[in-house]
Amino acid sequence: MAEAFVRDLATYIRAGYPVVTIVSSEEDRALELIVELLREKAMTKRARKLLVWSVSRGFTDADGRPAAKEDTRDPMRALAFVANYADGALFLFKDFHPYLREQAPNAALLIRHLRDLVPGLKGTPRTLLWLSPVLAIPPELQKDVTVVDLPLPAEAEYRDVLNRLVAPYRDDPKVMIDLDDDAVDGIVKACQGLTRAEAENALAKAIVSQQGLTGADIKAILDEKEQIIRKSGILEYTAAVADFADIGGLGNLKVWLRQRNEGFSQRARDFGLPNPRGVMLVGVPGCGKSLCAKAVAAEWRKPLLKFDLGRVFAGLVGESEERMRKALEVAEGVAPCVLWIDELEKGLSGVGGTGDSGVATRVFGTLLTWMEEKAKPVFVVATANDISRLPPELLRKGRLDEIFFVDLPTLQNRGEILAIHLARRNRTPGDFDIAAVARATEDFSGAELEELVIDALYEAFGEDDRELRTEHLLNSAKAIKPLAKSRAREITTLRDWAGQNCKPAVAPDGEVQDGQSLPGADSIADRRARLVDL
Secondary structure, three states: OHHHHHHHHHHHHHOOOOEEEEEOOOHHHHHHHHHHHHHOHHHHOOOOEEEEEEOOOEEEEOOOOEOOOOOOOOHHHHHHHHHHOOOOEEEEEEOOHHHHOOOOOOHHHHHHHHHHHHHHHOOOOEEEEEEEOOOOOOHHHOOOEEEEEOOOOOHHHHHHHHHHHHHHHOOOOOOEEEOOHHHHHHHHHHHOOOOHHHHHHHHHHHHHHHOEEEHHHHHHHHHHHHHHHHOOOOEEEOOOOOOHHHOOOOHHHHHHHHHHHHHHOHHHHHHOOOOOOEEEEEEOOOOOHHHHHHHHHHHHOOOEEEEOHHHOOOOOOOHHHHHHHHHHHHHHHHOOEEEEEOOHHHHOOOOOOOOOOOHHHHHHHHHHHHHHHOOOOEEEEEEEOOHHHOOHHHOOEOOEOEEEEEOOOOHHHHHHHHHHHHHHOOOOHHHOOHHHHHHOOOOOOHHHHHHHHHHHHHHHHOOOOOOOOHHHHHHHHHHOOOHHHHOHHHHHHHHHHHHHHOEEOOOOOOOOOOOOOOOOHHHHOOOOOOOOOO
16 A cells, blocks of 8 residues: 555655645654655656755755755745756655634735746656645645545554564563464554554553453454544444344344354355445434444454544534544544444534535545545445435435334334343343233333333332332333424434335234244243343
């Protein structure tokens, strides 16, 4: 990946592009790659020096020695130095973007000076390189600036970092280094998604804290990685439940997801299948959409990243688009992984509006393009309660593999969910008439069934014997008015739309009639307690 960056950058330099922006927070790594580029004469054809500018030091050479007799720390003086420089050179500006923002003092004058400078750089062996962790280009300069992203390290770079860090300890009897091929592969994969410096820090911390490094230290690296990714403020690791067996109902969705899990294998590539793209879960609030996102990652044994779209939007011009781009880049760096976007319609509520100068529309466009063109195995699980608020272009095939409707649980599903929640609270499901309670809870969602159990426990707790009985559950069922009845019109509209446009996530179970026993009710008591967070 770094080779592609060097190749593309060399092409722009040889072609005489006047200004190239390198988007990366890895200054040292970017500088090393540029120095490597200049060593390859075939890449640049013409001799060029590397001159590095920062506001703290002005222009220096690649070794940090001053490159100008005059003081060039001021941005205007730095650009004047470039204009008067006669030889071939790459002028690498670190963090130049704050001086080009509209709010910055003299920003208009600096932008005008740059526009005057650009024609004299085109087609010459002089190129401006802007190195910045954010993409911020004034509108006046957008036609003259070319953007190049420095991707996160590839596996080979992580291996080099690992080998370099453990080398000094190989002969140290006080430090245990025990890394077979499987352990090295596991550590390298655990580092994916980190910058080189972050990987170095995580590995160094593991070595120091454990007095060595073995395959068992992968968890320590993942814990450090979790903290690092959370610092982005947009993506965060989310704990996953055990697996699909811990979810009541949703049989059709479980089958479909298990099939897609095989799509990540090399056998699938050889068969001609692409990586699975993602799934949209639409449905009644409280019926298990978020739980499924967690269970997918656990079942597939892949990292789960929760993407809060609301955190993307920032106050500065261009920053929202940059935060979206960075979040997607981190997700690809962690791949293969599951990217969970919860309540998608709320995050995209500003699309098409007039109050944000088109920011929401541009951010949405970035997301759409990425969903369609992404090559990395990032499986998107998006959830939504109100499908009418979603832009139609998001729902077409090619961006998501399927749209499932998560409806209210069936009679049999309600019995299973009730048993799960009773077992979670140290009650034996077989001690209760679950069939009767399930019949009394028609139109209840999974969340409402959980609340029913909690409410019944409070009622029993207030009595002298503090013994939970079936009548407590039935009393709670009568007291709760489910959302499907209080918002019947909206739920009916959603069901009508889903019947024409979605696959059902809930498998029909042949609802049991009054007087019949509830299928599986007797065996529920013998099932292991299963975690449900509907």
